Amino acid sequence: MAIGKPIIGSMMKQTSKQILTILAFVLPLLAMVSATLGPVLGQSMVTRYVTDPLTGIGIYGMDPVSYFTETEPQQGRGDYEYIWQNVSWYFASAANRDVFMRQPEIYVPQFGGHCGMAMARGYVSDSDPRIYTVFKQRLYLFYSAANREAFLLSPDAAGSQAETNWTRLSPTLSIN
Known part of the structure; x- marks a missing residue:
């Protein structure tokens, strides 16, 4: 039994040396690839408008007009689709689609639908379309209820800071 232990220990040392040798060659290569492709990959992962990752909608x-006209936002339907800024937008009715078509900038969520409070804090985050507020006739979506509450503590200041950050960050986002 004592004879087996040195053999196992010797094999583990050899395996460890092989792993370290491989890492010595692979890590510098990964660093070069990351430095070269990192900014490109980062830009392509976050899009200017928040969309469903499976459908691109x-x-x-959600019907962006319904946030302004209903007590709760409505789920849109594929029957009432309009493509704007390379994004498919769904509407609950033909009337909502037609209203949106005339002035989409009024109805699309601020910051492409990214979380308004995250944007105020200087970073891009997705949002949950069920967590929102309409402030000064503009739609703001949020990642969480806590982010919405933080935004509403000082909406003018948060909105202004978010707008400044959006101007800086939006050019780094890929077009949908």
């Missing part, structure tokens, strides 16, 4: 298929 803006704000997960």
